[in-house]
Amino acid sequence: MKLRSARFRNFKLLRDLRVGFSLDAQRPLTVIRAENASGKTSTLNALRWGLYGLRGLEDPSIRLSPADWPDGQPCEVLVEIDFDHTLFNQIAGEFVPETDSYRLVRRVNETPAGDRFMREPDRISLYRLTDVGTAPVENPEAKIADMLPLEMKDIFFTDGDAAMTFISPQLTRATKKDQVEEAIKSLLGLGVLEAAADHVAKVQQRFTQRIGRQAGSGELTEISEKLAKRTEEREQVSAKKAEVVLQIEKLGRLYDEAEKALHLALQVGKHDELVERRTRAKRQLDTAKEIEERLKEDHRKLLEHESLSWALLDAPLRRAYEHLNSLHDRGVIPRTAVPVLEDRIEHGICICGTSLAEGTAERSRVEQLIIEQRSIDSDRQMLTRLFHTARSDFQERDAGTDDWARKLASLEKNRLETLKMREEAQQELRVCEDKLKEIDQADVQQKQAHRDAIRSSLGQAEDQRKELEIKERELHQEIVELTEKFNALRLADRQLRDLNARLTVTKDVASIIQGALEEIQTVYLRRVSDRMNELFLDMVGADPTEKGVFQKAIISDDYEIIVQTSDGRTLNPDHEVNGASQRALTFAFIWALTEVSGVIAPRVIDTPLGMMSGAVKRRVLEMISSPANLDVASGGEPDKQVVLFLTRSEIADTENILDERAGGVITFTNSDHYPVDLVHDPGVDAPQILTCACNHRQVCEVCERKIDADRGRYLHRPAA
């Protein structure tokens, strides 16, 4: 499908508006330039509503008519879409493309009543446009569903944030996988083949049973019945397995949700880890307190220590010692005179040879001298003791073995370290206790129990699935063996020729369908995966030969999108891939899927370049707007169409790409933005979206905004 044009009437602020789309495969891009609240989302919704009715809208309860439509007056909302559609018809053994033009018209009456509104059922008409006029198409809803099924709406009509549908962190893993699988199957049209395989198998079974009933041979009848029974059993087992698989998927979703809820409850930190951290902090605090007490005791002892006196009295004591030393040097101490004089008295002769005999004046003088000397000797004795003590103490002190200041400094250092250790422990303790208070333990335990119960059910279901798979394989093997016997017997029976021939062709067709399904599910899935990888790495500018963050993006066999790093790690697209790269990954997936499937459909994207800037923005735009490549064999798309709703800031720095790729540019302006943002008065009675032919480099009297003058990058286009 390719859009030719669309007309909107009374859809929100799209009061009467027509948009043409580029049909040029070499300039496949149509740009609708519009600022915020200028009709981008309304246009996207209008296209979705036009094609799919209310089922196409995210919220089917929204009012479609303009908000200011008078109460009580019916308002006809209308969307008209002209498009081309190509169908492949089987002609003479070839699938030949055939393109027709159509006009789709959907309308509905809404009557506002205060905050509410009455809405009648909508009406849809589809016409085939031919050279001679228009021809109504019967059952238009089914026809549209056939051309562009509803389940593809997220692929082809995307708003910027919903572009994350396949990898959004808001979705559970199981849901994302389902969506990827659904998108691939839907886009390739595998649903038809799967249904065909089922129905052809039923026809085959009918023929087999009839052969059994008509066979004359008792053995053939017996085998035929057995075969029918085993086939039925296998169908039952397959159906049961399908139920179990569904149950597993459902449980998987529930498990993801339970895990998410538990994760949220434990977001402040895991309870057990916090308890462990709190215990460690308490232990550290106790140790710090013990060390602190010991250091206090050491401090007290240090204050009582003699070395403190030394530290305080060092200078005066040193002076006193120097004085004593001087006395010693001068021979004043130690005392020596009294024993010498007594010795001389005893010998009766002086050291100078004078007689000191009894009664002599000299003897009396020496005796007097001894008495005088004895009176001052006690002082010398004390000084001598002091001298010796001081000398010993100073020698010890000068040897540095008892430095009070050094001891004090070391003690203070230790006390500071201990204080720091205590504060850290207290802080950790506070953090842990606060976090533990935040965790509602009962709630966490309940959530854990809930998750564990689901895990247990999931385990049981997995076991059941394995058992059923084994049973299914056994039955399959038995059926193969029975079929061989059955074929051998039936071929021998000429009477069964007709039925045999019918069964043979049915089997051939069944094998073709089965083979095609297997080929598509393996070969095409790999092709989509490889192409997605190529496009993604291109867009994010990653070189797999270098040691960049992104090495590869793949779709696994069970439809999961996985991003790998150069060191072999698997990144979680939800948390470990930035917003711009997530968007690039989604676009890469959508583009790869569309290219590989060969589907021709418009890709309409609202605000695709939000969250992007610089080189990534340019590369993404280059990729999504690239011209069609007729060389399908090399992976190109034979035709394509892309419609982007871009704001001025998204356009900034990509103008030259748009010059080259845009086959059409139109600007939307909300008249209600005057006078705050718009320069010129639009001169309309009711707020509405206006269009002008300004491209991404132009402004005119309709669309010029006050901020445009500051940017100074726009050319003035004369008013039409």
Place this chain on the structure above:
Amino acid sequence: MAAPQQQVLEAIRRQCDSVEERFPDYRREALAMLADVIALERARPHDIVNQLEAKFEALGNLLLRRTAAEEAV
């Protein structure tokens, strides 16, 4: 239900080439049968199995006729 896309149809055609050519142009007939099957699946009539059965009967009869003719030659 979405129509099978070109790639799917190509896969079907390739698979057709792998069935035995039971008479000249048998594969072509099988491919035409597949196209009918797909058309029926897309139309989704309520008695689709009966309609398919009728088509397979017709193809089976053709197979009988053509192989009998081959044998006669």
